[in-house]
Amino acid sequence: MVAIRVPRSMRAKREVLKHAPKLVENGKKMLILHGTKTSAVLNSVLADIFHLKRDHAVKYTKKNDNIRPFESGGETSLEFFSLKSDCSLLVYGSHSKKKPNNLVFGRTYDHHIYDLIEVGVENYKSIESYAYDKKLAPKLGTKPFFAFIGEHFESVEKLKHLKEMLLDHFKGEVVENLNLAGVGRIFVCTAISPTTVCMMHCALRLKRSGTSIPRMELVEVGPSMDLVVKRNQSPAESLRKEAMNTPGHAKKVKNVTKDVLDGKTGRIYIPDQEVAKLALTNDIKGLKRERRDAKKNKEHSKKQKVNPE
Structure with missing residues (x-):
């Protein structure tokens, strides 16, 4: 042998x-x-x-x-x-x-x-x-x-x-x-x-x-x-x-595509950012001041109900 x-x-x-x-x-x-x-x-x-x-x-x-x-x-x-x-x-x-x-x-x-x-x-x-x-x-x-x-x-x-x-x-x-x-x-x-x-x-x-x-x-x-x-x-x-085994197909990756001109392209997730404790969302129009204040008051009232003094 x-x-x-x-x-x-x-x-x-x-x-x-x-x-x-x-x-x-x-x-x-x-x-x-x-x-x-x-x-x-x-x-x-x-x-x-x-x-x-x-x-x-x-x-x-x-x-x-x-x-x-x-x-x-x-x-x-x-x-x-x-x-x-x-x-x-x-x-x-x-x-x-x-x-x-x-x-x-x-x-x-x-x-x-x-x-x-x-x-x-x-x-x-x-x-x-x-x-x-x-x-x-x-x-x-x-x-x-x-x-x-x-x-x-x-x-x-x-x-x-x-x-x-x-x-x-x-x-x-x-x-x-x-x-x-x-x-x-x-x-x-x-x-x-x-x-x-x-x-x-x-x-x-x-x-x-x-x-x-x-x-x-x-x-x-x-x-x-x-x-x-x-x-x-x-x-x-x-x-x-x-x-007769042949190579398997590549595993599909989420949010990734192939383009003839750009080649391999993908989309990534970016979480909401904060600047000086001010939340920046992905909304293009933005939030008005009154709407932003109403949102803060609503969150403040929820915290008071959950944690009563």
């Missing part, structure tokens, strides 16, 4: 807060792991995924024997590696006779397994198998487009889950503004059947169209593969509520 150390300086506290879960995550890192046994195809798949996420990925090449993602207690090692490498996205590859070229995509919240989905890789083509003009090679680290083709992504629950998982794993950092000139690649995912998705990675080639908007062409640069969905694990209800 990882030893828990209490930070003793402000610099150490700031580093701990950087690794703490946030309401809005940005730039998630991916952890790539190998199982007890892997095939040559699966090794190439994991290498290509690491190539696509090179700036935001950590890859362990050592084989792991005690990882069983969908079994009770088998996710402990995944949570340990997630905490050790500070990664919230997981990709685990394993190969066996019953489940050849098996991939498991997973997400964590606070370094606890949030959800998992298992797919089988078929009809795989690596990046090296494609021949194209190297000038068209997309720059890694840029923001990619996503195209999900097929009605099964909206009607089948497992494909909905796979769509969320692929978006979270390959979308990159969250940005507010995007320069279209720097976007040069796209992931095309086509639902062939309720359990099979064809995934391709293409480069965007801009050509003249006679207008100010260029015409786009797709050039397949790899990798491409068919993902056959097998098992999936949804998050626990308690963990889902904690992960």
